[in-house]
Amino acid sequence: MxxxxxxxxxxxxxxxxxxxxxxxxxxxxxxxxxxxxxxxxxxxxxxxxxxxxxxxxxxxxxxxxxxxxxxxxxxxxxxxxxxxxxxxxxxxxxxxxxxxxxxxxxxxxxxxxxxxxxxERFNPALQELRRRLAAGELGTVYQIQTRRQGPFPARIADVGVAKDLASHDVDLTAWVAQSPYASVFAHTAHQSGREHEDLIAITGQLVSGVVVNHLVNWLSPLKERVTIVTGEKGTFVADTGTGDLTFYANGTVRFEWDQVAAFRGVTEGDVTRFAFPKREPLxxxxxxxxxxxxxxxxxxVTMEQGLQTLMAVEAALASARDRAVTTVG
Known part of the structure; x- marks a missing residue:
């Protein structure tokens, strides 16, 4: 070499x-x-x-x-x-x-x-999640949710929470689902007196039809880095702060309570926390x-892909400003 x-x-x-x-x-x-x-x-x-x-x-x-x-x-x-x-x-x-x-x-x-x-694409929990989704372990994917919140890092002065933090969630979601964003709708808030937003909530849909939701802020003493993927066979939860991946399977035990059985929804099944190598993402x-x-x-991650992520974030900021659903791209 x-x-x-x-x-x-x-x-x-x-x-x-x-x-x-x-x-x-x-x-x-x-x-x-x-x-x-x-x-x-x-x-x-x-x-x-x-x-x-x-x-x-x-x-x-x-x-x-x-x-x-x-x-x-x-x-x-x-x-x-x-x-x-x-x-x-x-x-x-x-x-x-x-x-x-x-x-x-x-x-x-x-x-x-x-x-x-x-x-975040190189976080071991998300790499394992993407591998399992690609292998069909969840079946059809319905929804991807992320939560990324914590205290404000004083070192960030030139952009708001959307570009600094939500860009992580936008990028990892499109990458995990292997589908770009089609549209977004967002709200922002300015609670800390800074020029840029310190909170953003984004709802959107990928080209594949998957519904997405991102909650991101610099206002919480609770630090969260969570990605939740719900689909046909259950739910994956990736904690990128710890690198852990857990699967909550749909239940297979037959209902014997007629009133609950009539609801015909999913039931709680087995919960599995996976073991896999965890290398430093950087x-x-x-x-x-x-x-x-x-x-x-x-x-x-190519610059072309980075630009696609920025397009989705800019569309979310435009949506919050205009209070309208915004097409990405």
Missing amino acids: STLRAGLLGVGMMGRHHARVLREMPGVELVAIADAGGDPHGVAGDLAILPDVDALIAAGLDVAVVAVPTQFHEEAALRLADAGVHTLVEKPIAHSLDAGRRMVDAFAAAGLVGAVGHI RVEHEAFRNAVLGKPSDV
């Missing part, structure tokens, strides 16, 4: 973890770090902290990771594309659809791998990016 020279732009709360994983990754050498704000978490080691993306490029890179605030994604990515550097940008892909499209076009024109860090994400750059089979 060829050793890829890697650069990292941004060593904040997420960037520090990218630095660690890049140093651990076989076939990759972290050779340069840039951050205009310095090194607040002390992750640079013996590397100098460079001032900007141009200095990073000058170090001679094969690949780069962009972990700066969303509003700076486009400028950095376009510079890297122009320099011929394969790039993984943190989610969301960009602050606007136009910016995202320019990024997609630039990497496609240069023949480079452009990827987006939708890390490491699996980096392996996918590395493999894509090397031309190997990979589940990397």
Whole structure:
């Protein structure tokens, strides 16, 4: 395996973890770090902290990771594309659809791998869930619900909860169901005095007909990261905070209580919590990016896919603003 020279732009709360994983990754050498704000978490080691993306490029890179605030994604990515550097940008892909499209076009024109860090796709619970759904273990899928709530992270200043957090749920839902969004309807709230929304509730439907629902906020002391998929044979519950996957099967025990039997609904059956390998999602994400750059089979999240996710999130924000069902795409 060829050793890829890697650069990292941004060593904040997420960037520090990218630095660690890049140093651990076989076939990759972290050779340069840039951050205009310095090194607040002390992750640079013996590397100098460079001032900007141009200095990073000058170090001679094969690949780069962009972990700066969303509003700076486009400028950095376009510079890297122009320099011929394969790039993984943190989610969301960009602050606007136009910016995202320019990024997609630039990497496609240069023949480079452009990827987006939708890390939940690499959560072991969701990977196991997707595998079981694809194998038909749930039968027909009816509904996918997600809950993602917790305290406000003060580090996020340039986007609201929809782009920062709901983008996770939008992306993982389309990926798990293997179907894009068709339409959405949403409500938002501003309760913390910030410019951007801190709560969003989204109802929608996928092209496949699956009904979806997302509850996302930065207002709760209770931290939840839950995905619930209900279908013909029961319900899967994935807790992405712990990496656990549980299946609640429809019951097969015959009703002997006539009044309940007449309801003809499902009954409670066996509950199974699955055991499977649980690897760190960020490491699996980096392996996918590395493999894509090397031309190997990979589940990397492409910039095209990241743009599709942003389209659905923007449609939800437009729906909340206009109070109308909005078509995605």
